Amino acid sequence: MEKLYDKLVAYSREDYYPMHMPGHKRNKAMVSMINPYEIDITEIDGFDNLHQADGILRELSNRVSNLYGSVKSYLLVNGSTAGILAGICAATKPQDKVIVARNCHKSVYHGIVLRNLEPLYIYPQTIPGIPIYGGILPEKLDEMLIKHPDTKLIIITSPTYEGIVSDIEELAAVAHGHGALLMVDEAHGAHFGFHKGFPESAISKGADIVIQSVHKTLPAFTQTAILHLNQENISRSIEKYLSIYQSSSPSYILMAGIDRCISLLEQDSPKLFEDYINKLEKFYKAMDKLKNMQIIDKSYLVQQGIFNNKGQGYGIYDVDPSKITISVRNTSINGHSLGQLLREKYKIAMEMEALDYILGMTSICDTQRGFEGLAKALLEIDKDIKPYYGEDNIKTKTYDLEDLQIVNRDKEQVFTPSDAMEQPVEIVPLRESLNRISASFISLFPPGSPVLVPGEKINETIILFIKEALSSGLAVNGLIGEEKMQVEVIKGS
Ligand SMILES: Cc1ncc(COP(=O)(O)O)c(C=O)c1O
DSSP states (O other): OOOHHHHHHHHHHSOOEEESSSTTTTOTTTOOOSOGGGGOOOSOTTSOOGGGOOSHHHHHHHHHHHHHTOSEEEEESSHHHHHHHHHHHHHOOTTOEEEEETTOOHHHHHHHHHTTOEEEEEOOOOOTTOSSOOOOOHHHHHHHHHHOTTEEEEEEESSOTTOEEOOHHHHHHHHHHTTOEEEEEOTTOTTTTSSTTSOOOTTTTTOSEEEEEHHHHSSSOTTOEEEEESOGGGHHHHHHHHHHHSOSSOOHHHHHHHHHHHHHHHHHHHHHHHHHHHHHHHHHHHGGGOSSSEEOOHHHHHHTTOOOSSOOTTTOOEEOTTEEEEEOTTBSSOHHHHHHHHHHHHOEEESEEOSSEEEEEOOTTOOHHHHHHHHHHHHHHHHHOOBSBOGGGOBSSSSOGGGGOGGGSOOOBOSOHHHHHTSOEEEEEGGGOTTOBBOSOEEETTTOOEEEOTTBBOOHHHHHHHHHHHHTTOOEETOBTTTTOEEEEETTO
16 A cells, blocks of 8 residues: 555655745755754743744744734744634624635635624626636725625735735725725735735735735745734734634644744845746746747736736736746647646646646746746647637637636625535535535635635536536536535525
């Protein structure tokens, strides 16, 4: 029987290049530690206690807070997930109304369920012809808050998985103008604010609670993250909930990993980020030669008149160059087949495959060899693929592209997620689920934002989307049964 440890060691010795998280990229020249067993302790004398930190762990979180310019910061060892759950619970009371960007990660929905909240969804902007979402418009938020003045908390994801940054300063002003707090899931933005080539962090833009996964875009171990506060008055409540959602035995190895990462940034961030942006710029320049695939970066969005630096129209305030988004929308192949080709032929492992694009995650630990390898592979593949409209103008794919902007379709919410999860359920084949009410979450993983939330009515587009995702080889979480073709719906719905 294959054993996990042996498999991990064997994989690390194969020469796959990681265009995915964790941000340390297994780059031994950038990160190293002694044998982890030698420093694996629990809360022994002199080493503080994460749940009541007043010693070395408090000092570390103060350093984090100084570096990012927050009022207070907390170390997370259970990922951004724990910070998101704690942030939601600390800023609300049961049954409160919250406005939630519909493209939020599932952990946000889990917080809503745990706190029994009433979510009102704000939808990210759809961009015609482009398979990724735009940002959240402040004016839309304002309209919703006028209609729902009793809203307590706004939760948005910025940057999105693909690096789209919303206008946080405006969103915070709107939220505050209506007496609500703004929480930003900045899980993919722990590297923001260190160099002018990258967006600024939501912390400097006035968000109240900001959560960042250190492990995603910086050199740190998986599960490490930070919660930042821009105001002192909810800190007691945050601490209470963090001690519920975080392990009572937090790993000192993980926390030491955060320490190493913060030290690196304190000492060397200008040089590290300057080198990094230079490598990225070279990569994007090489991509100008693509004929069929399209890199969706800031310059492409500017060229298309989609991004104008003011967050207008599509709600895009900035774009993070660290995410390499490659659209295959206008080609004969889908995201999964491109991902497979890169993995099998070029030994490059990407972060995410979606229907119409794939995504590479980069960091200060990526090497020139890594960027050049990806550029060369993409240019080679690009020569061999065909456009979406092939010979005689016949489609080379089975689906109509505009049908698949799934998260952006208003869905009928019949129950709140928490109420839906308390209902009796039955299991039905996906093909017979039309107009039934979902009893569970269904999401593509990654990115992990739900296509269906408990309490939402299943419509035709959702069924089509799930079928296309499955037949394109993508991982759909939440389907059940041996063939993974059944869904849990509310009994009698
Ligand atoms: C946007 C977003 N938020 C939150 C999370 C959860 O972060 P973590 O894995 O650090 O718990 C993820 C994970 O992928 C994410 O993509």
